[in-house]
Amino acid sequence: MKILHLIHKIQNRGAETFACQLANHQEKRGHNVKVFALFNGEANLPLDNEVFCLYAKERNRFLDFRAWKKLALIIKDFQPDIIQANAGDTLKYAIFSKKIFRWKQPVIFRNASEVGRYLKSPFQRHYNKYLYRNVNWVISVSEASKLDLLNHFPFINQHTTVIPVGIEKTKLDKPNLSEYKNAKNIVHVGGFSFEKNHEELLEIFKFVVERNLNAKLHLVGDGPLKSKIHSKVQSLGLEDSVIFYGFVDNPLDYIIAADVLVLPSIIEGLPGVLLEAMYCNTPVVAYNVGGIPEIVTSDTGLLIEKGDKKKFGESILEILDNPNRDQIANAHSIVLSKYTNDIISEKFIHLYQEILER
Known part of the structure; x- marks a missing residue:
């Protein structure tokens, strides 16, 4: 053909x-x-x-x-x-x-x-x-x-x-973020566009870091709103806790090293980055939009109603404190069998x- x-x-x-x-x-x-x-x-x-x-x-x-x-x-x-x-x-x-x-x-x-x-x-x-x-x-x-x-x-x-x-099957043997190994690492992967909702992500992270000073937010990606997000990081006083990477060839290196992957998008189809996190045995927190609830359920991660920033932040803190190993294993198994x-x-x-x- x-x-x-x-x-x-x-x-x-x-x-x-x-x-x-x-x-x-x-x-x-x-x-x-x-x-x-x-x-x-x-x-x-x-x-x-x-x-x-x-x-x-x-x-x-x-x-x-x-x-x-x-x-x-x-x-x-x-x-x-x-x-x-x-x-x-x-x-x-x-x-x-x-x-x-x-x-x-x-x-x-x-x-x-x-x-x-x-x-x-x-x-x-x-x-x-x-x-x-x-x-x-x-x-x-x-x-x-x-x-x-x-x-x-x-x-x-x-x-x-x-x-x-x-997603592509690949070896997971190159975890990044080694210089932050003593921190609680939160990773977001996505272009800097309005759909990805970086501004609200920073507000959520502000809530988290006030309760866990050891938390770091790693932003992987590039896009037209990046400079605006840089400015918001400064206005919120988060310069020491938010790290920008731009586009990277293999985001799995960051995802596998994360304590949690977050996705507070306002528009999504079916985001591959969530499947990649599940493949990497990294827990996920995401807003309930688009096709996300078709892969993030009570068996595979934490699904938050769009706009509930407080609940999103609390869910991140919950995972940082006590990740659900059953959810992580279920998510990994589902990705291998279907995605x-x-x-x-x-x-x-x-x-x-x-x-x-x-």
């Missing part, structure tokens, strides 16, 4: 990373796979082969005839059986290229978040309605993402399914075959 993956940008973000990992597994299973990014970037994505780029222009992303044509020429040359559009603007480019240049291959869209959160105007709703009317299938990352999609576009009901994100990429990639291939046989 020939598979063409579209990703939004050459950037270190969950959707792009998972698409490349998925492509690797599909290639290993004997399929011919290419990955094309709409927009250029400087990230080193985890793809065994080259990541190609359309060099689309972000300022023209609503009317980028040149990139639509370029995609059509790539499809004509490669002749893929399936085009999978992986989040971001990829569905837009795939559908308009297909409509204008009349190629026939089915388009699958991987819905990695909650689309309703981004529909702010009637124009956006009608625009997205057109796109979803012309897609062959939608793969949502969680049941919550699927339900959100169907709430806004119920006509897609017969053409959607859920396949979760997966590794060798298992997940097979689900994608089976769905492709079903679509092609229709």
Whole structure:
């Protein structure tokens, strides 16, 4: 089978990373796979082969005839059986290229978040309605993402399914944070964007550090709001307790060394970082948003209602004082049995075959 993956940008973000990992597994299973990014970037994505780029222009992303044509020429040359559009603007480019240049291959869209959160105007709703009317299938990352999609576009009901994100099996033998081995280490991994809710995380951490002066908060990631968060750290007087790392090649080195991983996001699909923490036997505390309650339950971690900063802080302190070993073991077992990429990639291939046989 020939598979063409579209990703939004050459950037270190969950959707792009998972698409490349998925492509690797599909290639290993004997399929011919290419990955094309709409927009250029400087990230080193985890793809065994080259990541190609359309060099689309972000300022023209609503009317980028040149990139639509370029995609059509790539499809004509490669002749893929399936085009999978992986989040971001990829569905837009795939559908308009297909409509204008009349190629026939089915388009699958991987819905990695909650689309309703981004529909702010009637124009956006009608625009997205057109796109979803012309897609062959939608793969949502969680049941919550699927339900959100169907709430806004119920006509897609017969053409959607859920396949979760997966993680890579890897050796866990390089724990970082050795210079903080005598501290209580709290780790957050995620880009500095409004969805990740860093400002509220700092308020939660302020509550924690006032009760455990030995606590340290390690922020792994980069993004447009990083300087703003730096300023808030200073305004809260947390300079000695919060450490910034920027983007790192292997966040597992930090996660495995943590006493707890925290995720107080306000929007999520199904965050792979929680699965990575469970794989590392690191306890988790997260807000009850998106698909998070599908993996964080009373058996696997601590789930907090969104906005309850006090409860979130108390839960962190609870784990720092007395981690629940049964939860940690259950979470690790579930990840190994359901959420590794060798298992997940097979689900994608089976769905492709079903679509092609229709």
